[in-house]
Amino acid sequence: MGVDLDGPEPMYEQIADVIAARIADGTYPPRRRIPSEAGLCEEFGVARPTARSAIRLLVERGLVVTVRGKGSYVAEG
Amino acid sequence: MGVDLDGPEPMYEQIADVIAARIADGTYPPRRRIPSEAGLCEEFGVARPTARSAIRLLVERGLVVTVRGKGSYVAEG
DNA sequence: GGAAATTTGTTCGTATGTATA
DNA sequence: TTATACATACGAACAAATTTC
Numbered sequence: 001m002g003v004d005l006d007g008p009e010p011m012y013e014q015i016a017d018v019i020a021a022r023i024a025d026g027t028y029p030p031r032r033r034i035p036s037e038a039g040l041c042e043e044f045g046v047a048r049p050t051a052r053s054a055i056r057l058l059v060e061r062g063l064v065v066t067v068r069g070k071g072s073y074v075a076e077g
Numbered sequence: 078m079g080v081d082l083d084g085p086e087p088m089y090e091q092i093a094d095v096i097a098a099r100i101a102d103g104t105y106p107p108r109r110r111i112p113s114e115a116g117l118c119e120e121f122g123v124a125r126p127t128a129r130s131a132i133r134l135l136v137e138r139g140l141v142v143t144v145r146g147k148g149s150y151v152a153e154g
Numbered sequence: 155g156g157a158a159a160t161t162t163g164t165t166c167g168t169a170t171g172t173a174t175a
Numbered sequence: 176t177t178a179t180a181c182a183t184a185c186g187a188a189c190a191a192a193t194t195t196c
Binding site: 087088089123124125126127130144145146147 | 178179180181182187188189190
């Protein structure tokens with residue numbers, strides 16, 4: 001699915017890119033929730049800090065917003 | 078803030094000295110929490126292992142104790 | 155209302171690899 | 176070779192907000 005564990009980019013960046021692509025193609029529409037940290041851990045086989053780093057990157061890019069106790073949501077386009 | 082990045086002492090030692098001075102002058106009183114590792118990273122512009130080395134030095138000197146999941150605290154005088 | 159599960163927030167513990175002096 | 180420093184990654188504990196039953 002595009003995550004190349006042997007690639008030069010860190011895993012959290014590759015995961016963020018996968019999520020960003022899903023946002024771009026409408027898999028995750030605006031205002032919808034993206035998978036939880038635990039969900040990303042399971043899907044990509046990484047630890048929670050790594051999943052969190054990916055989400056942090058998406059937040060920095062303005063693609064998602066996170067709400068404590070609820071989840072992370074696709075920012076409104 | 079007294080940290081001389083061009084000085085002969087390693088950064089982690091200088092950071093530890095700064096914290097030790099704050100403990101001595103009462104800025105961080107006994108049983109109070111000192112800044113987290115992330116806080117030291119931001120304040121002194123270093124990476125986490127370096128901040129941890131500084132704290133390790135303070136623990137070795139008996140000035141602070143660290144508790145997993147909570148933080149590092151000034152030892153009781 | 156209350157208890158439990160889910161989810162994110164924060165923090166320290168540990169390990170590996172890379173780069174530099 | 177050793178010491179220092181950074182980046183990455185996994186593990187674990189504690190905390191707080193939210194949702195669900």
